Amino acid sequence: MVVGSMILKVKVVNTGFAKGSLLISQQPISFFGGVDPSTGVIVEKNHPLEGVNLCRRILAVPSSKGSTVGSYVIYSLAKRGVAPSGIILGQEDSIISSGAILAGIPVVIADTRRILSSFKNGETIILDAKRGRILRFTGKA
Amino acid sequence: MNTRVTKRMFKKILEAMQPGRKRYIKISSAHLSGISYLNIGDAGLEFLEDLGRSGLKFKVRTTINPGCVDYDSTVECDPEVVEKQRRIIRSLKNIGATESLTCMPYLFDNPLRKNQKIAWAESSAVLYANSIIGASTNKEGSLTALASAILGYTARTGIHLRNGKKPKILFQYNGELKDEVDYGLLGYVMGVKAGAEIPYLRLKKPVGNILCYKQLLAGFGTSGAAPMVWIENLTPGFSRVKKPVRKIILDRTELEEERKILSEEAPPFHSKRLIFVTGCPHMSPEEIKIFHETLRSVDRLSVEAWIFTSRSAYLESFQKGLLTELSEKGVRVFKDSCVMYCSLKKDGAHVITNSVKAAYYLRGSFRLKTTLKSLKEFVEEYGGR
Known part of the structure; x- marks a missing residue:
């Protein structure tokens, strides 16, 4: 069984459960044009995370930007097994939410500042979007 | 699935x-x-x-x-x-x-x-x-x-909520609107200022036909997030709706500022491929007829002109005999597709258009250079006899 210390209560958009390494993007992401749909690598020029792969990460992002077609790109990433395994949004965002719903990726909404102050980029966390909480992973019991 | x-x-x-x-x-x-x-x-x-x-x-x-x-x-x-x-x-x-x-x-x-x-x-x-x-x-x-x-x-x-259509902001435009491009620019400026709020529009000198209002609304939809505009003397039920207290007066200078962003001088037609595109939103048979009439005294255009419409409108215009003459004058009529046309993307042509919405997306997504001109201005300039 996976154990963790309870850290944050969050609002659930799409239910599910994911464990993975946290990737914090302080800038919005444009999935259409900004992410390679076959690999999951961020390709937007001059984006702070340019070159970083979203594959199986838990992505914390303030919101999306750009084309509404971004939803389809999230679906496509999931079909190829290179999508993020969970998404923490800073605010409601219908492009990411509907894409993640198509793709079956858990999504929650949390205060971006609290994510930044509670977790480190790259640490393993548990996104429990069944009960609406994020936990710090502390090992297996 | x-x-x-x-x-x-x-x-x-x-x-x-x-x-x-x-x-x-x-x-x-x-x-x-x-x-x-x-x-x-x-x-x-x-x-x-x-x-x-x-x-x-x-x-x-x-x-x-x-x-x-x-x-x-x-x-x-x-x-x-x-x-x-x-x-x-x-x-x-x-x-x-x-x-x-x-x-x-x-x-x-x-x-x-x-x-x-x-x-x-x-x-x-x-x-x-x-x-x-x-x-x-x-x-x-x-x-x-x-x-x-x-x-x-x-x-x-x-x-869909009770009072969901209530206008929150009144725009009054006192200036003149000389053609459909002006209407499109006004819509675009209103969208920027209204954001997600539904506006009520009062024009001092409304002269436009339906083509003009279509351009106004398309411009508004490009920059704004609200789903409707109450247009005085046009929107059903406008007289009964409660007018908003918040009022913004708009004038010509705001339109011209926006024009500068979306429109630049067109190069001479012998130095670069110029294409006039219209039909964003799609042209109705009525609008095709207006274009047809504007072209009446023209034998052949000196640059390409592309118009975009729906299958149904194409058929109707064809039956009215409007399309044969247009094609004789060098106008191409496209259906099933829009100004974001596949071959336009790779051509790198300079586009002249009467649509503010088209100019916005052709610049943004296709990275093309654009010039705003009304149907009438276009025919006057490129309608060699």
Whole structure:
């Protein structure tokens, strides 16, 4: 069984459960044009995370930007097994939410500042979007 | 895709529109955006093909936006794009869509009544449906409209709420509006200032025909987030609606500032390929007739002119005998597709257009240079005798 210390209560958009390494993007992401749909690598020029792969990460992002077609790109990433395994949004965002719903990726909404102050980029966390909480992973019991 | 799971997924998409609440409203018509292969790419194609195979069907009359190819003249198009666009349309037809391929479905393919509750994507059509016909739709996204078309209902938010159509801000424009481009610019400026709030528009000297208001609403839909504009003396029920207290007075200078951003001097026609494109939103037979009349004294244009319209409007205009003469004068008429046309992307031509919306997207997505000119200005300048 996976154990963790309870850290944050969050609002659930799409239910599910994911464990993975946290990737914090302080800038919005444009999935259409900004992410390679076959690999999951961020390709937007001059984006702070340019070159970083979203594959199986838990992505914390303030919101999306750009084309509404971004939803389809999230679906496509999931079909190829290179999508993020969970998404923490800073605010409601219908492009990411509907894409993640198509793709079956858990999504929650949390205060971006609290994510930044509670977790480190790259640490393993548990996104429990069944009960609406994020936990710090502390090992297996 | 499993039918039950897919339906549940679409329900969730409507839930995500209204977090914490689950209120819905039945709709009787849907219109989908996100049809062009250039726009949705392989990811969208893949999803729509999966959905087409799931066996689900649209519950209400559903029309679709234009693609990026006219199947009667595909010579300049990349064969891969042509084939993939065909697959997208085939999938949607399998689910039950009418092959309207237009952004003006309200005219022939998906006619509306006043007060009809609908779920439409495509901002210019949303604005037209609410502001000119008096129907009710939010500015749906590609996926929320798709979800509503499958389920037969949409989230009861925004315009569907009691007082959801109430205008919050009054715009008064005192200046002159000389042509459809001015109207488009005014719409664009209003959209920037209104954001998500529904405005009420009062014009001191309204002279425009329906072409002008179509441009105004398309401009507004490009920059703003609100689903409708109350237009004095035009929108059904305008006299009964309570006028907002907050008032913004607009004048010519604001329009000219926006023009500078979207329009630059066109190079001489012998130095670069110039194309005049019109029909964003799609031209109605009435508008095609206006263009036809403007061209009456012209034998042949000195630059290419492309007009975009729907299949249904094409047929009607053809039967009225408008198209043969246009083509003799060098005008190409496209259907099933829009100004974001596949071959335009790679040509790098300089585009002249009377549409503020077209200028905005051709600059932004296709990285082309654009010049704004009305139909009349264009014919005066390039209509050599």
